[in-house]
Amino acid sequence: MNDDHLLYLANLSYSEDDAMLRDAMTTFRYQMRLLFREPAWIVVVLVQPLLYLALFAPLLDKLVKGGNFPPGDPWQIFVPGLLIQLGMFGSLFVGFGIISDWRYGVIERMRVTPASRLGLLLGRVIRDSLVLLVQAVLLTLVAVAFGLRVPLVGALLTVGLVLLLGVALASLSYAAGLWLKSEDALGPLLNMISLPVLLLSGILLPMTLAPRWLYRLSQANPFSHIVDAARASFLGDLGNVEILIGLVCAAALAAVGLAVATRVFQRESA
Amino acid sequence: MIQARGLSRTFKTKDATVEAVRAIDFDVAPGEIVGLLGPNGAGKTTTQRMLATLLLPTAGTATVAGCDLLADPVGVRRQLGYVSQSGGTNPMAKVDEELCTQGELYGLSRAVARDRARALRDQLDLHELGGRLIKTLSGGQKRRLDVALGLVHGPKLLFLDEPSTGLDPQARANLWAHIKTVRDRDRATILLTTHYLDEADALCDRILIIDHGKIVAEGSPAELKRKISGDLVTFELPDDGISRATELLAARAKDVTPVDGGLRVTVENGEAQALPLMRELDAAGIKVAALAIRHPSLDDVFLTLTGRSLRDSPEA
Secondary structure (H helix, E strand, O other), X not given: OHHHHHHHHHOOOOOHHHHHHHHHHHHHHHHHHHHHHOOHHHHHHHHHHHHHHHHOHHHHHHHHXXXXXXXXXXXXXXXXXXXXXXXXXXXXXXXXXXXXXXXXOHHHHHHOOOOOHHHHHHHHHHHHHHHHHHHHHHHHHHHHHHOOOOOHHHHHHHHHHHHHHHHHHHHHHHHHHHHHOOHHHXXXXXXXXXXXXXXXXXXXXXXXXXXXXXXXXXXXXXXXXXXXXXXXXXXXXXXXXHHHHHHHHHHHHHHHHHHHHHHHHHOOOO | OEEEEEEEEEEEOOOOEEEEEEEEEEEEOOOOEEEEEOOOOOOHHHHHHHHOOOOOOOEEEEEEOOEEOOOOHHHXXXXXXXXXXXXXXXXXXXXXHHHHHHHHHOOOOHHHHHHHHHHHHHHOOOOOOOOOEHHHOOHHHHHHHHHHHHHOOOOOEEEEEOOOOOOOHHHHHHHHHXXXXXXXXXXXXXXXXXXXXXXXXXXXXXXXXXXXXXXXXEEOHHHHHHHHOOEEEEEEOOHHXXXXXXXXXXXXXXXXXXXXXXXXXXXXXXHHHHHHHHHHHHXXXXXXXXXXXXXXXXHHHHHHHHOOOOOOOOOO
């Protein structure tokens, strides 16, 4: 035991950043193994946007020709919104998983180690981001098969936006889960927040169709700018200032999400 | 190994302020197994969680394994193994996944963590279970895995929170043997909480009896029993002899208590005094049908100190 102890202490000669990344990767590998053991929910999250793609997108064809729609064909308008929706709903509900981990005592077991709190959080968020990445790429490829035409840079920019959104919302969902520690409380909270954010983001239909008061309201919603950025990217309009605004909004949300969640992980009652 | 001074913790709710731990002082020497004994809600787990850096003390200080609890919590975590009451494993994870992950979070390399997992499985009778899902383990196996997770980095100090709660008698005895081995083989210091009298008696070198957030007594199980109580002698008597026997025994015993079918008396040395007392009863014409001598239990100690039985405590 003493030799092991010395060996362990010798292994602690990392810088804090190295240790944080190491803890994040350890947590990521652990979470991935658990994920592959229960992959059913990935299928569920993936099937939902594909259903939108198959059953809702065809309706847009006539609507687009009706006027007030932003430039582009129906797929270029609808698929970016769908990708942002995937980023939102694919990560917003991960907080349920952390509540069961808390109940099993896994969170406390990990918090009593010297592991970095940010590392423990990032490991989970990286897992969620990887899942999002796979889903976003698959969705885009299927949409291309349906008839979508998108420049590669635009698609990559949009996937980047989706990932930033995923980091933000997964972090906030973990924070809310650890804060509430109850599925019964978390569900209504997430629904209460996500519905107005969804309706005011122009994900399903562009906000250019909205009356002036609703359009103004949507401009206060950062998700609306992220959707606009994704649509501009899909059109290949890379000089459009909306892309920059959307990226800044998504990056700011990710930073806020990580900061809030790290704080909650550090809290004594987490 | 542990020095706690004036350690306190208060919880505030909307309606009330609860003083869970009230300015307790205690020391734990290297290599000791020390038990915090008391009913649920007495403050045992709160004390342990403060010392494990999971809760901030409201007041007081402590040094744990040479590290200041408040100034160097990460130092404390490096030296400490902690096994909570709920254990802390995911039922869908495999045994070695949990052991290796925990080892890596303590800073072990992947290869060392794997070796350590194998060694701990061997030491704790989990030999071939490395690839098993945790949900398929028995209660005893799962609890031994919890202990292994606390030992994965070879800590000098191990905290066990209610280690045998929910285990059947055979699994408990088996776990106790392993806990003693950890101390004897690894020279680890162990601080455990329990509300089981037999567990405290069987495992602990020293016991801190804790009630309403305060330490009300401390000592080895034998010292505590010797200091506070005598031996208990129970006489089975005919109904018509009980009142006379009470008068006769009251003059010779510390305490006389009616029990079903007779009387129980507390005397200094049960083995030496039981037969003379029986002869006196016999000489007074009171026939003793049976007698039993019992050494005091920790419950008797708790009863003497707090006025209520640990077994009957509503929270226990």
